[in-house]
Amino acid sequence: MGFTVRRTSRSYVRPSAATPSGTLELSIIDRVVGLRHLVRSLHVFAPVAGRQGSPARVIREALGKALVDYYPLAGRFVDGPGGPASARVECTGEGAWFVEAAAGCSLDDVGRLDQYPFVIPEDDLLPDAAPGVEPLDLPLMMQVTEFSCGGFVVGLISCHAMADGLGAAQFINAVGDYARGLPKPRVSPIWARDLVPNPPKLSSAPPPFPRMFQFRHLVVDLSVDSINKVKSQFLQSTGQRCSSFDVAIAKVWQARTRSLRLADPSTLVKLFFFANTRHLMRGGASAATAGFYGNCFYTVTVSAESGAVEGADVAGVVAMIRDPKARLPAEFAQWAAGELVEKDPYELSFTYESLFVSDWTRLGFLEADYGWGTPSQVIPFAYHPFMPIAIIGAPPVPKAGARIMARCVEEENLPEFKEEMKAFQK
Structure with a gap:
């Protein structure tokens, strides 16, 4: 059928300049154990007539620049003395996992991914696991899949413990700012977890093990x-x-x-x-x-x-x-x-x-x-x-x-x- 995706490059993208090291504490909301999970999404970009260049290469370079501003995303989650409930971020600068891929078809061939289930499984458009690293310890993973028509799909996997949806989108827009040649992101990031209230632990019984459904x-x-x-x-x-x-x-x-x-x-x-x-x-x-x-x-x-x-x-x-x-x-x-x-x-x-x-x-x-x-x-x-x-x-x-x-x-x-x-x- 020709609807296969071939991953051509896998590596970590590190911040393109020196970044602070050390440990950053998460907020009481970040540390909610249920938020230590991966959020996956596909971002579909149609081809642009006359636009040249490789989206994967452009995004990869911009990602390295954005990770200077958002350097915690280049670090790793580690559990504290209390386990996942006391997790924090080690700012190691090891980088985000980045995969480049090519699809042997156009976006039109796969219906522009408008109908689910897709002709191409979503897992093929999302980054595969980095070797030797627990996925939940990685704040960010990306895959850019280029299609034969010039369109591309950004597959994003982020750990919810680092950012909510607004925060993750703020970072992605910063990558876009650098990709378009801006000298700095339009929104300057702040860590400032101390702005989040830190009330005493409220009294609630531990939640029962959830029932699994066949949705x-x-x-x-x-x-x-x-x-x-x-x-x-x-x-x-x-x-x-x-x-x-x-x-x-x-x-x-x-x-x-x-x-x-x-x-x-x-x-x-x-x-x-x-x-x-x-x-x-x-x-x-x-x-x-x-x-x-x-x-x-x-x-x-x-x-x-x-x-x-x-x-x-x-x-x-x-x-x-x-x-x-x-x-x-x-x-x-x-x-x-x-x-x-x-x-x-x-x-x-x-x-x-x-x-x-x-x-x-x-x-x-x-x-x-x-x-x-x-x-x-x-x-x-x-x-x-x-x-x-x-x-x-x-x-x-x-x-x-x-x-x-x-x-x-x-x-x-x-x-x-x-x-x-x-x-x-x-």
Whole structure:
């Protein structure tokens, strides 16, 4: 078929200039044991007419420059005396793992990776493991796969303990800045983990070993018209405006709840999503925190009876979601003061009646430009077999609207979930 990927070069990219050495302490959020996992994503760049040069070589050189500014990403995670819960970063300058690859086909040959499962397995487009190193000890791994048409795919694997989505995208944009010839990144990074509150350990029982599920993959695009229709309904009924994110997660939560066909309408179903709290740190949304790239989020929890979620219109479900969002500043302040004693918001529990939502539309990955323009699409693979999750992304250019990428139902619930999501478009 010719749809094979051949890895042509594997090596570490070190910072291109001298960087500080020593140990850096992580924040209390960075050290949440559940965040010591790898986040994988594919960033697809269409060919640009007349644009010459090798994207892999350009990105490799720019990566070395960006690692001077973001030198902790060239280091290694090490466990402290308390194991993973006391992990820190050793700034060794050993570098990020970087792979160059070539695909024996064009992006059009593989449908521009618009339909899942892809003709090319995603693992072929992501960097393979560095020899002799535990993957979770590496903050960053990249692979650039060049296609015969001139397009390319950046496969990114990053450890969540180093950065949240906003922080990872900030770094990727810095690589893009250097790739386009800028003398320094547009945003100067700061480590500043001391800006993150460090409350005493809250009392919560250790989470039980999570149940593993056989989640099925589903991708559904929501049109701009269908989203705007709910926004208009919500405005008419409440006098308030809501976001496209509010509408998207309301619809996916309702569709999934209906698909579960829970016998008891009083069964509690829960929705979790992760809100950026940089503006709530010490110093607020000031120049002092503008370049912060560590984990800085808070888990927002929405609980409701399944019958209420199933029976409401989508605008009504939006209202259920917006109330906990409005309480975020007060709850975060309580957590920072060590006053929320019932349950640690960073110790998550996973059940089939729960849904986790992650928004990738506003992180900044869609703005990354290495000299070939911004990506036509970004495809996240932030999935776990114990975590029912839906990721809100953008459909491939030039489509508009929202793309829901979900792995949150098993086979028996998939047909109804799919029909409920499609019905939203009618």
